Every structure is written in structure tokens, then in C-alpha cells.
Amino acid sequence: MDISITKIAQPKEKPEASTLGFGxxxxxxxxxxxxxxxxGWHDARIVPFGPFSIHPACTVLHYGSExxxxxxxxxxxxxxxxxxxxxENIRRMNTSAExxxxxxxxxxxxxxVLTKFVEFEQDWTPFAEGTSLYIRPFxxxxxxxxxxxxxxxxxxxxxxxPVGSYYKxxxxxVKIMIEAxxxxxxxxxxxxxxxxxxxAASNRAGQKAELQGYSQVLxxxxxxxxxxxxxxAMNVMFKINGEIVTPALxxxxxxxxxxxSCIEVLKSEGYTVSERLISVNELEEAxxxxxxxxxxxxxxxxxxxxxxxxxxxxxxxxxxxxxxxxVTQHLYDTLTGIQWGKIEDKFNWTCPIKKN
Numbered sequence: 001m002d003i004s005i006t007k008i009a010q011p012k013e014k015p016e017a018s019t020l021g022f023g024x025x026x027x028x029x030x031x032x033x034x035x036x037x038x039x040g041w042h043d044a045r046i047v048p049f050g051p052f053s054i055h056p057a058c059t060v061l062h063y064g065s066e067x068x069x070x071x072x073x074x075x076x077x078x079x080x081x082x083x084x085x086x087x088e089n090i091r092r093m094n095t096s097a098e099x100x101x102x103x104x105x106x107x108x109x110x111x112x113v114l115t116k117f118v119e120f121e122q123d124w125t126p127f128a129e130g131t132s133l134y135i136r137p138f139x140x141x142x143x144x145x146x147x148x149x150x151x152x153x154x155x156x157x158x159x160x161x162p163v164g165s166y167y168k169x170x171x172x173x174v175k176i177m178i179e180a181x182x183x184x185x186x187x188x189x190x191x192x193x194x195x196x197x198x199x200a201a202s203n204r205a206g207q208k209a210e211l212q213g214y215s216q217v218l219x220x221x222x223x224x225x226x227x228x229x230x231x232x233a234m235n236v237m238f239k240i241n242g243e244i245v246t247p248a249l250x251x252x253x254x255x256x257x258x259x260x261s262c263i264e265v266l267k268s269e270g271y272t273v274s275e276r277l278i279s280v281n282e283l284e285e286a287x288x289x290x291x292x293x294x295x296x297x298x299x300x301x302x303x304x305x306x307x308x309x310x311x312x313x314x315x316x317x318x319x320x321x322x323x324x325x326x327v328t329q330h331l332y333d334t335l336t337g338i339q340w341g342k343i344e345d346k347f348n349w350t351c352p353i354k355k356n
Contacts, residue, residue, distance in 0.1 A: 001044050001109060003031075003116060008048040017128035020164035022301065027124040027133075031117040031158040034142075035103045041156070044113055046120055049159065055144040065141030065151050066196045067096040070300045071257075072163075073118050073133040073353065075125045076341035081133075083351040084339045086114060088257045093137065096193035101150035102139055117158050119353050126162045132339075134163040134301070166233070166301040171332060173308025173322055174215040174297075176231060178280060179205045180313055183222035184229065184252075191229075191252030198254075206232050214311065216297070222252060226279045234297030234305065235259035238283070239327055241291040244273045258298040262331050264347065271327075280312065287317040294325030303339075304332040 008028045015025045026049050033044040059065045069089045073081050090111060094104040118135060125133040137158045141151035165171075182205040185191025185198055205217045216232040228247050230236055235256040237246040244266055249255050266273050286292035287310065295307040306329075308322040337343035338350065 001041070001112060003113065004043075004045045005120070006045070006047045014124065014126075015162065017126050017131050017164065020126065020131060020162055022163045022166045023134065023161050025162055027121045027160045027162070029117075029121055030160075031113060033113065033156045035154040035156065037103075037152040041103075041105065041109065046117060054142060057144050057146050059141030059143040059145075059151060062146060063141070063148060064195070064197045065100055065102060066138065067093060067100055067102060067140075068136060068138035068194055068196065069093045070194075071135050071137075072300060072339070073122065073125050073135060073160075074339045074341070075127050075132070078341075079127075080341075080355060081118070081122045081125045081353040082339075082341060083115070083118065083135075083353065085257055085261065085349045086351050087111065088260070089137070090114070092194060092255065092257070093139070096195060097139065099190055099193040100195055102141060103151065103154050105156065114158065115351070115353060118160070119356065121160050122353055122356065124160060124162050128164075131162065131164050134161045136161070163301075166305075171304075171306070171324065173306040173319075173324060175213065175309040175311070176216050176218050176297075176307050177209040177212065177214040178310060178312040179209070179217040179219055180225075181205070183225070184219040186222035187251040189222075189252065192249070192255060194254060202232055212311075218310070220280060221250075226281065228278045228280060228283060229253050230256075231297045233301060234299035236295070236297050236307075237262060238278070238286075238292060239294040239325065240286050241293070242272070244271050244327070245278055246273070246275055247278060248275045250277075256299055258300055258303060258335070261335060261347075261349070262298050262304070265331060265334055266327075268346075283310075284312060284315075284317075287319070292317075292319060294328050295319050296325070296328040296331070298331070303335055304328060 011028050029046050030049045035041050071089045097104045139156045142153045142155045209217045219229040221227040230253050297305045306324040310317045338345045
């Protein structure tokens with residue numbers, strides 16, 4: 001696809017690595033592409049980053065027809081830039097699109113526009129240890145009518161942001177509260193899709209947890225309210241009596257790419273990994289008898305984040321003396337080592353970006 005390019009008149013000054021945080025700064029440009037039913041995807045363009053206008057009756061504003069993804073570009077020691085498993089993000093985005101009746105993007109087209117845009121903005125990929133360029137592709141329905149129906153017009157965009165650690169704790173253990181009242185999603189709903197509504201629905205519990213000093217909430221299933229599902233912004237894994245356990249993908253849990261990568265790394269090294277239902281009672285029992293050896297969240301933003309404390313209905317449980325566990329540390333070192341090109345990519349997960 002031909003991509004028209006309009007360069008920014010005056011490039012922005014790049015922020016210092018120590019000030020990055022997560023999602024606070026944005027690069028000079030953004031990518032936009034439109035979809036019209038009967039015509040398909042068209043008008044691919046790279047333009048200066050900035051506000052844009054939409055019709056007041058735009059479908060996304062009234063009915064939440066929106067999906068997004070998150071992946072990163074990493075600066076290697078030799079100065080080159082690479083992506084980590086981008087095709088998995090593209091496939092998951094198409095799954096989300098199907099669920100919300102948004103148009104899907106052919107995989108080859110999605111890879112083309114994604115890699116070309118990152119290639120164009122690659123100078124924004126920071127060099128400092130632990131930093132990266134966060135990439136946010138997103139799509140929304142742009143029909144200019146108030147009728148409720150499948151989307152006939154859509155807009156696909158990509159914005160990028162140089163980032164540091166997602167959590168202020170970095171790789172240090174975080175405190176998580178198990179949510180007993182609100183639910184995130186139910187089977188048959190949109191839990192497996194990466195759409196804004198799932199995150200909006202989680203904000204009330206997240207705010208409550210934050211006010212009590214916790215970084216995130218751990219969700220239970222929406223029907224029986226007893227099975228562990230995922231952390232607010234991550235999937236979750238436990239090491240219980242030597243076994244690695246992670247909730248099964250039953251349709252209400254986001255199929256995380258970092259989750260998938262953790263499972264594949266662990267299985268390749270001979271660990272027993274079980275994807276199954278795990279109840280909060282089983283987890284509470286393992287916490288009380290000491291067989292819960294490690295717990296961690298995993299996702300693109302934080303990569304791997306150790307959980308040092310879990311709270312449930314007034315009870316607080318410290319995990320592994322509040323320290324990062326050996327398996328958690330190993331997964332973090334392995335995944336980030338592959339992502340930043342420090343260790344060999346035996347899985348062929350990385351995708352190099354051409355230098356400008």
C-alpha cells in the first residue's frame with residue numbers, strides 16, 4: 001500500500017530517559033488509515049502527531065466500537081531496532097475486531113503499515129537500559145449516524161510513545177488486591193477482546209485498590225465469582241508446589257502475548273505448566289500453607305511483574321517474603337534479553353526494523 005507522508009515542521013525535543021514513565025510523551029508523527037465498506041482500507045498516511053476531528057455522532061462516541069493493541073520496539077546494543085512478536089498482536093487485533101463487528105486488516109497489510117511506521121519513527125526508540133518505544137495501534141467505528149449496527153466505516157491509527165517502567169516499583173514486587181465485588185468480564189462477552197470498554201469497567205475497582213495502597217486488582221470470574229482470571233493490566237501466573245499454574249483461556253480472559261511467551265519459555269525448559277481453573281479458595285489455601293511459592297503478572301507494558309502481597313476480604317498474604325522469585329526473575333531476564341537483543345532468540349520471535 002502506498003503511504004503518503006507529511007513531515008512535522010519542527011521536530012519535538014526528545015525527553016530524558018529518567019523522566020519517561022509510561023505513555024506521557026508521544027513521537028512526532030502518527031499513522032492513519034480509513035476503511036469504507038465496499039472499498040476496503042484506503043488513504044494510508046503518516047501525518048504530524050496532534051488532535052483530529054470526528055463527527056459528533058461518530059459510532060465510537062456512542063456505542064464504544066473501539067479496539068486497540070500494545071507492543072514495543074526495542075533498541076539493541078548495536079543501535080538497531082526490533083519488534084517482539086508483532087504478528088501475534090495483529091492476529092489478536094483481528095480477533096477483537098471480529099467480536100466488535102469492526103473490519104479486520106489483512107495480516108500482510110497490517111505488518112506492512114506497522115513496520116513502515118516504526119521504521120519512520122525509530123529515532124524515538126530510547127537507548128537507556130529498560131526503556132523502549134511503546135506502540136499503540138487502535139481502531140474505532142466512524143459511522144456518522146446514531147443507529148446501532150455493525151460498523152460500515154472505520155479509522156485505524158498508530159501512535160507511539162517512548163517509555164520506561166510501567167509500575168513505579170519497576171521489577172520490585174507489587175501489591176495486588178483480589179476484587180470481590182465488581183467483575184471485569186463474563187464468558188460470551190468481550191473479555192477476550194482488547195477493547196476500551198473492558199478497561200473502563202475495571203476503573204472503579206482499580207481506584208478502590210489504589211486508595212488502599214495496591215497497584216492493581218486481581219479479578220474473579222463473573223459467574224461463580226470464585227475463579228481467578230487476570231490482573232487489571234496483565235495476565236497472572238502462580239508457582240504452587242513446583243507447578244506453574246495460570247488461568248485457562250475460557251473466553252473472559254485476554255489471551256496475552258507475554259503470557260503465551262512465558263508458557264513457551266517454561267515448557268521449553270521442562271517446567272510443568274498447567275492452564276486450568278484455579279479458585280480463590282485454592283489460592284487462599286496455598287497462601288496459608290506456604291505452597292504458593294511465587295506469583296507474577298505478565299504483559300507487554302510491564303513484561304513480568306512479581307507480586308509480593310495479595311489481599312482478599314481483609315486478609316493480607318505476603319508471597320516469597322515480598323521478594324522476587326527465581327522463576328519470575330528468570331522469565332524477566334529471558335524475555336527482556338530476547339527483546340533487547342542481549343541473548344539469542346531461539347524462538348524466532350523478533351522482527352528487525354530497517355535503519356533509516
